[in-house]
Amino acid sequence: MTLITTPLQQAQDFMLTNGRLLERQLFSYLFGDGTRELVLQALRAYQNADGGFGNALEPDKRCPDSQPQDVEFALHVLDVLGSLDDPLVQRACDYLDSITTPEGGVPFALPSVNAYPHAPWWTSDENPPASLNPTAAIVGLLLKHRVRHPWIERAAQFCWQAIAAIDTTEFHTLMPVLQFLEHAPERERANHELRRVAARLSQPGVIELDPQASGYVQKPLNWAPTPDSFCRRLFTDETIATHLDALARRQQADGGWPISWDTLSPAVAYEWRGRVTIEALSTLRAYQYNI
Template identity: 70%
Template sequence: MNRSQRLAKAQEFIWLHARLLERNLFAYLFANGSKEPVLAALHAYQNEDGGFGNALEPDKRCPTSQPQDVEFALHILDAINAMDDHMVTRACDYLATITTPEGGVPFALPSVNAYPHAPWWTVDANPPASLNPTAAIVGLLLKHDIQHPWIEPASAFCWREIEALDSTDFHTLMPAITFLEYASERERAEHKLQRIATRLAQPGVIELDPHAQGYVQKPLDWAPNPRCFCRHLFTDDIIKRHLAALAKRQCDDGGWPIAWDPISSTVESEWRGRVTIEALRTLDAYESVSSH
């Protein structure tokens, strides 16, 4: 299947099943759409406190603001090159209000417990700060040279946590890598990135079987585009095989499946809209490199 056929199938899925936000994002990324409808749709998820909630991250259905939803919003703004939008400053103001004494923000806030949510979202009454999502949020802000008083203490928290980090967990390391890719202290950051790369290169840490089932992270999860840090961890042949497998995972309805159990059919559709767009972006990013 060529790119135009793949996109045509995906577009039908997006129009039939995805949220307005992802429909507008698809139009911007793949159909010459404007970024204004994306911004308008995203704005609906921002609460009066400046944070994002309302199930922007679909696995938890709480309307109140959550740190992960801020990260989700920033990834969308990054994708449409709109990190200069006023929503970003308001989100940083919100993050300052939920920052723990350690200097970062928690994985989730206890308000998530009062609403339907996937089991991994249940949190204690006083959750500590976490690299996930603090490091990813700081990294995205640094990438776009955003200025805000929250960033400096949050960066200090990230450095302290990364110094002690020995994890191979995807959801811990990817935020850390995002932070290190854009941190201003380049020599220090490169040293930490190489430590992480050494850990990831150990046999069995990354799932290399392109057809492995279940909730596993494969090379294209670590390296969703050829310019990111983790790309150098994999040979061209490994990337080629995983790109072929990713293309073949497009379902008959035009969308890509999710690799975990959703808590409702609505949640599944919302997530599939997101992962379909990300699959298309990854395939396009690597194909554009190979065509040059």
């Protein structure tokens, strides 16, 4: 007799076989009987003595030293848990304050990354400038959960100035910007900038609408991973339904979802696939898609 397994059960097998401890615990918390504390225990292992996060928490760079992007990665995990009141957040904010540039934000990457294996896009200058990616995402997540720290106001001012000066449609810049604008308390100012972003993204050809498109492209569900996402208003119900079907069909025979970029090693690919599998299932569940 052939046992019939659901996509969620297949994904669980993938995670147990291939996922890092952090993603296994997060998967169990979201889709099983896991606990918040077990996820936090796994996440704490990535926090360094300086309060920042490193140790390849973001897998495409194998740097043990703290990096701004790893702080963002950690905050996204804490956001899922609703645990930005954990003491590790204040320590992370102290670290961010220590690496803030004269512009008021934190860099995309610090030069310590250069000494370790890393994807080419992580190579850093010796004196990198502040960047909206990840500063805006970090500030947005902290504002969302009403975290209080002196660094936040300073970094928010950098974000406002940088957002007003850009006219980009680049995904990895705009997603942090959207994270910030959705939670900034200055709503009139934020709504003005959100309208500017929406106008850019609504231009034909900016967002990949073909559900079968391959390669490193960003489709509607990348821009609107939940129905509450700001960018959900940019797409019709039919478009979202079509892309949900396509996302569900991208589950691989091993139970995990694929990634669309080259990694440093097979092990790194599996680390990312664990994260992407959780994101895919979370999006499907958020839209009440049967998994």
